[in-house]
Amino acid sequence: MKILILDDAKAASARAAGLIAAQVAARPASVLGLATGGTMEAVYARLIALYRAGEVSFAGVSSFNLDEYVGLAGDHPCSYRHYMRELLFDHIDMAPGAGHLPAGEAPDPEGEALRYEEAIVAAGDIDLQLLGLGLNGHIGFNEPTSSLASITRLKTLTRETREANARFFPAGETPPRLAITMGIGTIMRARQVLLVATGAAKSEAVRQVIEGPVSARWPGSVLQMHRNATLVLDRDAASGLELLDYYLDIHPE
Numbered sequence: 001m002k003i004l005i006l007d008d009a010k011a012a013s014a015r016a017a018g019l020i021a022a023q024v025a026a027r028p029a030s031v032l033g034l035a036t037g038g039t040m041e042a043v044y045a046r047l048i049a050l051y052r053a054g055e056v057s058f059a060g061v062s063s064f065n066l067d068e069y070v071g072l073a074g075d076h077p078c079s080y081r082h083y084m085r086e087l088l089f090d091h092i093d094m095a096p097g098a099g100h101l102p103a104g105e106a107p108d109p110e111g112e113a114l115r116y117e118e119a120i121v122a123a124g125d126i127d128l129q130l131l132g133l134g135l136n137g138h139i140g141f142n143e144p145t146s147s148l149a150s151i152t153r154l155k156t157l158t159r160e161t162r163e164a165n166a167r168f169f170p171a172g173e174t175p176p177r178l179a180i181t182m183g184i185g186t187i188m189r190a191r192q193v194l195l196v197a198t199g200a201a202k203s204e205a206v207r208q209v210i211e212g213p214v215s216a217r218w219p220g221s222v223l224q225m226h227r228n229a230t231l232v233l234d235r236d237a238a239s240g241l242e243l244l245d246y247y248l249d250i251h252p253e
């Protein structure tokens with residue numbers, strides 16, 4: 001794992017956006033794996049700025065998002081399809097229809113999960129997968145005890161995840177209990193993985209993922225087995241790392 005520790009969340013987001021832009025420059029027809037959540041808001045804002053500055057074009061790019069809530073239609077303001085349109089797709093030159101997400105309102109969610117997995121395989125799998133990190137170590141919505149070989153499927157969200165994500169829902173509304181998520185095996189097939197974690201609240205998950213044992217208890221720890229994984233952290237998220245000095249020494253950012 002390549003561990004890059006930046007001074008603050010702004011610098012970490014800019015670094016992550018720069019790595020995505022470099023992937024797209026190297027392969028304009030890249031298949032990107034995208035994430036949602038609070039951490040990605042600054043990453044996407046920076047990508048949009050790079051696009052507006054003429055430093056990157058997404059015209060040839062296609063993308064697959066990690067996950068979507070079951071039961072939310074694409075026009076629901078808390079759906080991840082809505083999030084992606086508002087925070088990225090509507091502001092860059094990606095071709096219409098090139099940004100894929102699981103259909104949360106599909107009448108057969110299990111069938112939809114399988115269809116989504118097959119679409120990723122048919123696209124030749126993902127070139128660069130962007131990931132956030134849950135407080136409990138989840139990647140995508142692969143909650144603790146998810147099979148490390150799993151493919152896209154339905155997952156029940158933990159209470160902790162639903163509470164953490166309640167901030168994106170109107171007062172009184174809670175996130176759905178079920179989501180369709182790429183599996184850990186799906187994520188591990190990506191040729192490159194880029195995880196971004198910022199803020200002190202993530203420091204325990206970051207420590208477990210980087211320095212703990214590879215275990216379904218902290219699903220992100222599986223990235224220790226990936227050949228090309230980069231973790232971009234800010235100082236706060238990195239604050240619990242035992243070998244912090246070593247990481248700073250190898251990549252003094």
Ligand code: F6R
Pocket residue numbers: 034035036037038039040066067131132133134135138139140141
């Ligand atoms: C979102 C996703 C999740 C989030 C994670 C961190 O598509 O798959 O794994 O990346 O829950 O969320 P934030 O950034 O809101 O802390």
